[in-house]
Structures are given as C-alpha cells and as structure tokens.
C-alpha cells in the first residue's frame with residue numbers, strides 16, 4: 001500500500017472462458033500491450049495485475065487464465081491462479097464472448113457468489129439488433145449481477161464499464177503508485193511478448209508445449225540486451241520452433257523484438273535459443289523455473 005490519494009480502490013478479477021477476450025480488454029483499457037493476446041485458446045498462464053486510474057478511483061484488474069481443465073501440472077497451476085484471483089477480488093468481471101450462450105455463466109453462478117459485472121465481449125461482430133437479442137439472454141439472471149456491459153475492445157470505449165465498476169468499489173486508499181502499469185517486471189513482460197510471438201508465428205500445438213525463460217536482461221544506454229531460451233518438450237517441437245534454416249525462430253525473434261522495442265521505446269538486442277525439457281508441463285522440472293510458483 002503506497003499512498004492515500006483516492007477515495008475508492010479495489011481489485012477486479014477478470015475471469016471467463018479461454019479466448020473470451022480478457023487479456024485484450026486489459027490491454028485496451030491500459031492502452032498498453034502488457035498482456036499476451038492470442039486467437040488460440042489457453043494463452044494466459046499466470047495471474048497478472050494492471051493498474052488503472054479512472055477519475056478518483058484505482059481499479060486493479062487481475063488478468064487470469066481461462067477456465068478450462070486438461071489435467072497437467074501446468075493446467076492445475078492455471079486453475080489455481082484463477083481461484084486465487086477470486087480470493088483477492090472485491091469485484092469480478094465475468095467475461096463472455098457475445099457469440100456464446102449462457103452455459104459458462106450458469107456454471108459460474110453455480111459456484112461463485114461474488115459480486116460481479118457481466119461483460120459481453122466482441123460486440124463489434126454483431127449488428128445492433130443482434131446485440132440486443134444476445135444481451136436479453138442474460139436477463140433471467142439479472143438479480144444475480146450488478147450490471148451487464150457490452151464492449152468491443154476493437155472500438156475501445158470503456159467509460160460505461162469503468163463507471164459501473166467504480167460504483168461498486170469500496171472506499172479505500174490507492175494500493176499502487178498511479179504511475180505503475182502492472183505488477184509484472186520488465187523481464188516478465190518480455191517473456192510474455194516472446195510467448196505471444198510463439199503463439200502468433202507457430203501453428204498447432206507447439207506454442208502450448210513451449211515456454212520462455214529470460215536468462216538475462218541488461219540495460220544499455222542505447223540498446224538493451226536480452227538473452228532468452230524457448231523451452232519445448234520434444235525434439236520434433238524443437239525442429240518446428242527452429243524451422244528450416246532457422247526461419248521460424250527468426251520470425252519469432254523479430255516479432256518479439258518489435259513488441260519489446262515498442263514497449264520499452266528503445267532498441268533491443270534479443271538472443272533466442274531453443275532447448276528441450278522433457279514433459280516440463282507435467283512438473284518434471286520445477287514449474288517455478290518458468291515463474292509458475294505457487
């Protein structure tokens with residue numbers, strides 16, 4: 001807790017099925033890319049906080065892994081991260097793609113009694129008439145939610161959502177310095193950007209089997225230097241990440257460097273190597289190595 005500049009402050013857990021648009025919403029509200037976004041499901045692996053100042057309130061949004069189960073040690077960690085975010089939360093955003101039916105929301109209601117706002121995402125995919133029809137499907141549950149706000153991260157107008165949020169936050173001093181954007185370190189943000197490039201540039205299952213260890217980050221006057229390893233589970237995956245003549249890892253490297261340079265506002269030298277750690281998602285090596293420690 002840093003200082004008492006605000007009358008209202010609180011933690012908002014952003015939860016919902018994988019691919020609902022949780023990380024996209026957080027980046028869009030912050031107007032900074034700090035969270036990994038991918039059209040592939042299961043992108044976010046760890047809880048992370050984004051600090052938003054809106055009028056005289058501080059809203060700490062907690063990005064979480066999507067609700068899904070697959071039974072590996074890493075999946076268990078992801079589930080626990082989502083549960084931990086609920087324990088910290090004063091309020092919850094339940095995010096659902098406007099295209100989805102209410103089944104995921106009904107499952108959420110069956111297990112969670114926390115005060116929440118239903119946020120229907122990707123409304124840009126629908127006509128006005130269709131939006132109203134889809135919003136109406138949540139009306140039978142209106143006694144359970146504090147508010148329902150349709151959004152489009154693409155269009156980017158979040159005033160209605162933030163106004164509704166502030167209404168339900170407790171009176172409390174700010175938790176973080178308002179100049180801070182996130183609780184992630186620069187190293188962790190770099191790691192997520194490299195992971196995003198893996199999701200972006202590699203097809204199929206490989207990004208799921210992959211993770212990134214940033215071994216060193218050193219700041220220079222003109223250029224920062226980052227040495228990182230992409231870790232996969234098998235030889236065949238390593239071959240895909242490298243690509244023929246190193247073409248795939250080059251694409252991943254230049255996409256990551258582009259994102260990191262934009263974020264840091266500075267030139268970056270990025271060295272990426274590829275390594276195999278067999279079955280790492282099952283915890284054959286300590287998941288804390290990847291920052292996934294409980």
Ligand SMILES: Nc1nc2c(ncn2[C@@H]2O[C@H](COP(=O)(O)OP(=O)(O)OP(=O)(O)O)[C@@H](O)[C@H]2O)c(=O)[nH]1
Pocket residue numbers: 016017018019020021022023024025036037038039040041042043044045064065066067121122123124125151152153154155
């Ligand atoms: N058209 C449209 N697409 C969106 C919008 N918000 C998110 N998306 C897309 O939805 C996909 C999933 O977005 P993410 O933000 O990674 O979803 P997530 O809920 O964080 O997913 P996990 O981390 O896997 O749980 C990406 O391809 C986004 O570009 C939106 O408002 N409109």
Ligand SMILES: [Mg+2]
Pocket residue numbers: 022023024036037043044063064065066
């Ligand atoms: Mg995400």
